[in-house]
Amino acid sequence: MxxxxxxxxxxxxxxxxxxxxxxxxxxxxxxxxxxxxxxxxxxxxxxxxxxxxxxxxxxxxxxxxxxxxxxxxxxxxxxxxxxxxxxxxxxxxxxxxxxxxxxxxxxxxxxxxxxxxxxxxxxxxxxxxxxxxxxxxxxxxxxxxxxKRINPKGALQEWTQLNQEGIIPQYRVKETAGPDHNKSYTVEVSIEGKVLGTGISTSIKNAEIDAALDALNKIQ
CATH class of the missing domain: 1.10.1520.10 (Ribonuclease III domain)
Structure with missing residues (x-):
């Protein structure tokens, strides 16, 4: 052949x-x-x-x-x-x-x-x-x-680029709770205004990571 x-x-x-x-x-x-x-x-x-x-x-x-x-x-x-x-x-x-x-x-x-x-x-x-x-x-x-395992935010951005060219995920702090020495942050990630994932952590960075992972688990 x-x-x-x-x-x-x-x-x-x-x-x-x-x-x-x-x-x-x-x-x-x-x-x-x-x-x-x-x-x-x-x-x-x-x-x-x-x-x-x-x-x-x-x-x-x-x-x-x-x-x-x-x-x-x-x-x-x-x-x-x-x-x-x-x-x-x-x-x-x-x-x-x-x-x-x-x-x-x-x-x-x-x-x-x-x-x-x-x-x-x-x-x-x-x-x-x-x-x-x-x-x-x-x-x-x-x-x-x-x-996706080691860099959920990067994986979500890649998925967005492949499926909706020119669009990037947007992260925002929806809620802050707890005393100053032990705050927790609730972060939402959205694409074109639609919330796809939510994350909660004691740091905004980690809450964003959790939100990205939550979004990936829903869309993939």
């Missing part, structure tokens, strides 16, 4: 796909393949970085780096390559297959990056970014679930 139906992309220029699947040990396209790998790595990292930056407005640089690494690490990419059956289509030399058999994990990672470059060169940046986000949708979902 051809690789194109599996990856859900049909190449106009089949030569680009051929180069992406020709590992350097094959010699024929060694230089082009390595250039593809370089370009694909940059496109993948940039696409995921932009997605995370736009979706998780409250996440700091360290958190964004952790999320990106979880998605584009070598282990993650080699697993994705296996999922796409790339291992069955890589062109390897007879000597390599005789000595090693199946492609290595690093080879799978490199070939996926080369494939991303090939799709970009065959189309445009918008198309390849859409392909990447669709290809890694399950990995992005896992990241979103983790962020």
């Amino acid at each position: 051809s690789l194109e139906p599996i990856i859900k992309y049909t190449f106009k220029d089949k030569k680009l796909l051929e180069i992406a699947l020709s590992h350097p040990n094959q010699k024929s396209f060694a230089s082009d393949y390595q250039r593809f790998e370089f370009l694909g790595d940059s496109i993948l990292s940039g696409c995921i970085s932009k997605y995370l930056y736009n979706c998780f407005k409250d996440a700091d640089e360290g958190t964004l780096n952790i999320m990106r690494t979880a998605i584009v690490s070598g282990n993650s990419l080699s697993k994705k390559a296996l999922e796409l059956k790339i291992d069955k289509h890589i062109k390897l030399s007879d000597v390599y297959r005789k000595n090693f058999g199946e492609p290595s994990s690093s080879m799978l990672e490199d070939t996926l990056e080369a494939l991303i470059a090939a799709i970009y060169l065959d189309s445009d940046l918008k198309t390849v970014e859409s392909w990447i986000l669709d290809c890694f949708r399950n990995e992005l979902k896992v990241v979103r679930e983790e962020i």
Whole structure:
């Protein structure tokens, strides 16, 4: 079976796909393949970085780096390559297959990056970014679930951006209770005037977090 139906992309220029699947040990396209790998790595990292930056407005640089690494690490990419059956289509030399058999994990990672470059060169940046986000949708979902746990406000903002572009959640202190040394705050979070969640805590910050989590539990 051809690789194109599996990856859900049909190449106009089949030569680009051929180069992406020709590992350097094959010699024929060694230089082009390595250039593809370089370009694909940059496109993948940039696409995921932009997605995370736009979706998780409250996440700091360290958190964004952790999320990106979880998605584009070598282990993650080699697993994705296996999922796409790339291992069955890589062109390897007879000597390599005789000595090693199946492609290595690093080879799978490199070939996926080369494939991303090939799709970009065959189309445009918008198309390849859409392909990447669709290809890694399950990995992005896992990241979103983790962020929901550790950063509910960021997760709620991301949900809002995806479902109501240009709108951001609004937080307001609805009620303050208790003496000065032991106050509690009730915070509501709303989107376009509709209250979606409520949180109560001894600090406004934590009450906002609880309100965001309450909203997420209702809408997801």
